[in-house]
Amino acid sequence: MTNSALCTPHRRIKCQTCALRHLCLLGHLPGDDIDSLEQHIQHSQLIQRGKYLFFSGEPAHSLYAVHSGSVKTYLVDNAGNEQVIGFHLTGELIGLDGLDEGHHLVSARTLETSSICEIPITELMNPGGKLHGLSSRLLRIASHQLREDEEHLFWIGKYNPEQRLALFLLNLSERYQQRGFSATEFNLSMSRIDIANYLAVAGETISRMLLLLQQKGLIRVDRKLVRLDNLNGLKELVSS
Amino acid sequence: MTNSALCTPHRRIKCQTCALRHLCLLGHLPGDDIDSLEQHIQHSQLIQRGKYLFFSGEPAHSLYAVHSGSVKTYLVDNAGNEQVIGFHLTGELIGLDGLDEGHHLVSARTLETSSICEIPITELMNPGGKLHGLSSRLLRIASHQLREDEEHLFWIGKYNPEQRLALFLLNLSERYQQRGFSATEFNLSMSRIDIANYLAVAGETISRMLLLLQQKGLIRVDRKLVRLDNLNGLKELVSS
DNA sequence: CGCCTAATTGACGTATATCAAGTTTCGTGG
DNA sequence: CCACGAAACTTGATATACGTCAATTAGGCG
Structure with missing residues (x-):
């Protein structure tokens, strides 16, 4: 975690009792799967406004779920130009574009003080793992994100x-x-x-x-x- | 398949002997997984220039891999405006943005006579299935696509x-x-x-x-x- | 060979960026 | 609690990059 941004102690909320289950990555998984994953997640850590979840180019070791608050993701080129890619609200998952190459494409920072859950990628991508439901859930989330980016493209283009x-x-x-x-x-x-x-x-x-x-x-x-x-x-x- | 576009008979190429394995979805899977999937795939069907693979809004029952040729995907709004989203070359997978909602977001048509493989989604998304390696491979491809769309966004924005x-x-x-x-x-x-x-x-x-x-x-x-x-x-x- | 579409080239207008000045908001510390 | 300074935001004036319109040329395909 960059700059120890997520290290602020905070009341721990377990996924099973989380009010946001229906919005979240884990919301549609069978109970057993959640149990297995639960222990590896850093639940709802509080981050101040303007702090970074991760930077472009950093190794992507985790995905991040917005438990409350909001986050922007953006791309920076080597001339320093910034392009905001997305604004992410409660229940949304950030960092999927880092899965392929193993390092983050975008940078992510909070727009307000936010509570963020951190999910290690190793747990998600393990092909021999028991979390079969998880992969297809993740794929659907990635598909949804694709949809949003493509609509965004449409807005700007037309x-x-x-x-x-x-x-x-x-x-x-x-x-x-x-x-x-x-x-x-x-x-x-x-x-x-x-x-x-x-x-x-x-x-x-x-x-x-x-x-x-x-x-x-x-x-x-x-x-x-x-x-x-x-x-x-x-x-x-x-x-x- | 829209308009029977993919029904043209064509020399069948099996995935295992396909020269494009290293580029393709299936290229990184263990042999057993390919075997299981192999039989459900429509291999390299020839499609003429300007034919549609699918239309926006149609039920998404398959993904499509470009075996040769090229394909454009584009969005259309209800006023008839078209926005080209991507050009897809040999080895690329089309239709991932339809996985979440079950119907295609974009439309897809060939830019030249192309050979296309059709992969039924039911085989891919089956959570109880045996194709564990496939899900994480698909996820990486989706992640890659996300990356491309976001870079595209950057180009247009900056x-x-x-x-x-x-x-x-x-x-x-x-x-x-x-x-x-x-x-x-x-x-x-x-x-x-x-x-x-x-x-x-x-x-x-x-x-x-x-x-x-x-x-x-x-x-x-x-x-x-x-x-x-x-x-x-x-x-x-x-x-x- | 001839038609139809795609591409090129030029002239022109305008939407929106840029520059600049002013105002409000908000966080911070006295 | 108020005063200050720095950002963020608003508003106005101006310039220009690029879209639009129109005419021409070139290619592709029957």
Whole structure:
């Protein structure tokens, strides 16, 4: 773990009693499998805002599950350019893109103080292991991640900044709803710059587009808080 | 299989004797596993240029491996916009993004007459199955695909059209080299428009940038044929 | 040989990046 | 609790890279 970021002592939560089981990697596994894996997991360690889970290029020895809070992943090239790849919420698994080559492609850092579970890769990839259900579960999670990256690609390739922002907000809305939160009112844990970077536009453009959407009566923004007043309006904006 | 595209009779090649084993999904599996899977695979069926392997939204019952030729995958939204997601060469596996939800996200069509192997998903995802090595192999392939999509995202997010084209050519160069072909001279199996779409620029811009790279002495283009005269020059173009 | 699509080339307009100035927010320490 | 400074954000003015439109040429295939 980079910088001992995950070493903060914290109340241990076992997977079996975790309220997030249905969202998590382990949620769909038979009890026996969870038992075997359970002991190797570092459960819900508290990490401060802005700390790194791992850096690009580091050996990938673990996957990380967001128990609470949020994390951004991003790529950096040798000229120092950063491209935000994803924002990860409760229940999401980070680090799958490091499995193939054995070292991380992206870097990952927390957007707010977050609680993170660390799952050693050796336990997951053991071909002779007993965790048969786990592999197919992991594969489905990887497949889902693929889907998200490809949709992200679509956003950037085919929509203008206003539409990208609408898609971003609608996407967050859906994911918050899946997690039992409001679909129409939530806090943006990431900065405007991070949103801009993620959507491949300038920071100033995000300011302007938030204002524009507000002037159109589709959303209401107050600092980090966003309210989506007209979900259908946002959707129509995208399909035109 | 859509439109009976894969029904053309063709000389059957078994995985064990396939020249592409080292590139393929099955290349790293123990012989026993290949034996079990072998019988369920439709080996190297010939498909004409422009035929579809599958459409977005269709039930995902198979994965497809490119035995020879090339395939593009792309997303379509309900307004009809197309975004090319990837170009797939010999040995690459297509359809992993359909595993999670059970239906394909992207559509896939051949860029030239190609030979394609079809692998039923039921055989792959069977949790009680005997193919333990297969799951982790599949997971690594998914991880690799994730990596490619995320790099693609980076290209579009952070580089200008000239740089994107250079990255695209360098990427093709590397992949051809891995397959035993020339790293500096190859045919583009996709149209300019497909390249443009993939790189999220206008078709005309690709024409202009190809010309520009040629005028700089970095490449030489003749219709579909490209020669990379200065690989380092192309790389420097990107890191500036 | 002739049609149809793909590719090229040029002229032009605009969306959005960039630059710059100003304002608000927020964390920190007095 | 307030004051300060540093970020983050907003807002405006300007420039330009690239998309769009249009006309032309070249290739591919029947």
